[in-house]
Amino acid sequence: MSQARKSSIQQVCYWIGIAFSVACIALVLAGNTSAVSQLEHTRMPLSWLLGILAIVAFMAAEYFDRAEPDRTESEFALGVLQTEL
Numbered sequence: 234m235s236q237a238r239k240s241s242i243q244q245v246c247y248w249i250g251i252a253f254s255v256a257c258i259a260l261v262l263a264g265n266t267s268a269v270s271q272l273e274h275t276r277m278p279l280s281w282l283l284g285i286l287a288i289v290a291f292m293a294a295e296y297f298d299r300a301e302p303d304r305t306e307s308e309f310a311l312g313v314l315q316t317e318l
Contacts (some may be wrong), residue, residue, distance in 0.1 A: 240297075246291070246293040246294035247291070249290040257287060
């Protein structure tokens with residue numbers, strides 16, 4: 234998968250996580266109103282579901298993050314050996 238595609242998937246997952254987090258908080262705050270209480274299920278509240286989906290979206294965004302290590306292990310080992318000499 235190309236780096237540009239990974240970056241765009243990462244951005245989409247991040248913003249989906251943000252949207253689900255805001256919706257989760259809004260449902261929790263509005264949970265005592267009659268309109269929102271009709272949407273809530275007794276076993277699995279909608280706010281919990283949105284919270285879980287937000288966590289999964291943030292984890293997917295971290296998975297597709299294209300951060301590369303600065304140094305390889307061999308470069309690191311050579312750097313340590315040179316500083317010890």
